Amino acid sequence: MCVMTINFHQIKHYINHYIVAKRGGHGVHSPFAFQLCEEVFYNRNSFYDLDALKKVRAQLLEDRTELIVEDFGAGSKTFTSNKRKIKDLAAKGISSEKQSETLYKLINFLNCNTIIELGTSIGLNTLYLAKATKNGKVITIEGSKSLVEFASALAKKNNISNVQFIEAKFDDTLPTLLQNNPASLIYIDGNHTYEATMRYFNLALSKKDNHTLLIFDDIYWSEGMTRAWNDIKTNTSVTMSIDLFHFGIIFFKEEVKEKVDLKLFL
Numbered sequence: 609m610c611v612m613t614i615n616f617h618q619i620k621h622y623i624n625h626y627i628v629a630k631r632g633g634h635g636v637h638s639p640f641a642f643q644l645c646e647e648v649f650y651n652r653n654s655f656y657d658l659d660a661l662k663k664v665r666a667q668l669l670e671d672r673t674e675l676i677v678e679d680f681g682a683g684s685k686t687f688t689s690n691k692r693k694i695k696d697l698a699a700k701g702i703s704s705e706k707q708s709e710t711l712y713k714l715i716n717f718l719n720c721n722t723i724i725e726l727g728t729s730i731g732l733n734t735l736y737l738a739k740a741t742k743n744g745k746v747i748t749i750e751g752s753k754s755l756v757e758f759a760s761a762l763a764k765k766n767n768i769s770n771v772q773f774i775e776a777k778f779d780d781t782l783p784t785l786l787q788n789n790p791a792s793l794i795y796i797d798g799n800h801t802y803e804a805t806m807r808y809f810n811l812a813l814s815k816k817d818n819h820t821l822l823i824f825d826d827i828y829w830s831e832g833m834t835r836a837w838n839d840i841k842t843n844t845s846v847t848m849s850i851d852l853f854h855f856g857i858i859f860f861k862e863e864v865k866e867k868v869d870l871k872l873f874l
């Protein structure tokens with residue numbers, strides 16, 4: 609979840625999450641989910657890539673460059689004009705360090721090799737995805753031209769070459785993209801409305817296989833997003849859902865015989 613103005617809906621769900629979510633893998637019965645707790649969610653090992661990416665984040669948090677950014681999604685609760693400083697986007701408009709690090713560990717552990725990211729912004733999270741899938745590739749889509757230019761320059765500066773940047777609207781690109789690139793992970797982080805989220809879920813559903821992973825960001829951003837998350841996790845094809853509050857993960861693994869719905873506190 610991007611750091612942003614907090615609303616009543618989010619506070620209410622955060623309090624509920626704080627009370628009911630499991631911690632540290634305690635009470636997690638599914639062997640696969642328990643393994644994820646050990647190897648990903650509560651894995652405190654240090655990773656060389658993550659130390660390097662911390663430094664990139666620190667530089668972006670100091671970067672006063674101003675971009676004119678077109679808004680393609682459900683609107684911003686944080687920014688009121690279309691002029692945005694990189695340092696403000698780095699502080700309030702992108703995934704937090706903990707969130708990006710969790711994605712990195714998840715991709716690393718599950719060996720995801722084709723990743724689609726909907727919503728690039730300044731491209732810092734994209735670097736985490738790219739570093740985690742060293743032998744694979746990341747395709748990231750962003751509607752705003754200035755952000756695509758900034759993000760691709762950032763990747764170049766950090767010697768990352770396994771990312772394809774696409775400047776387009778999600779709806780115009782995703783159907784063909786999924787047709788040509790069977791993705792192991794689709795990370796949906798933009799256009800946070802009920803309708804758009806369900807559209808992207810249904811598209812992904814038509815192309816999923818046993819190993820496909822879907823991640824929905826900002827599932828408590830609004831009532832519509834929470835309704836979408838509830839509809840998604842109760843879909844009969846879904847065998848496991850993990851709610852981390854800031855984002856939700858969906859699995860289709862057939863070997864998970866009894867449906868698992870977990871809430872974890874990170």
Ligand SMILES: C[S@@+](CC[C@H](N)C(=O)[O-])C[C@H]1O[C@@H](n2cnc3c(N)ncnc32)[C@H](O)[C@@H]1O
Pocket residue numbers: 610678679680681682701702703725726727728729730732733734749750751752755776777778779797798799800
């Ligand atoms: C929250 S930011 C992405 C943050 C990034 N994924 C991260 O983890 O830090 C969402 C981005 O999606 C873009 N976006 C939203 N809706 C879009 C759409 N329908 N088509 C293309 N881009 C869109 C916005 O311009 C914005 O830069």
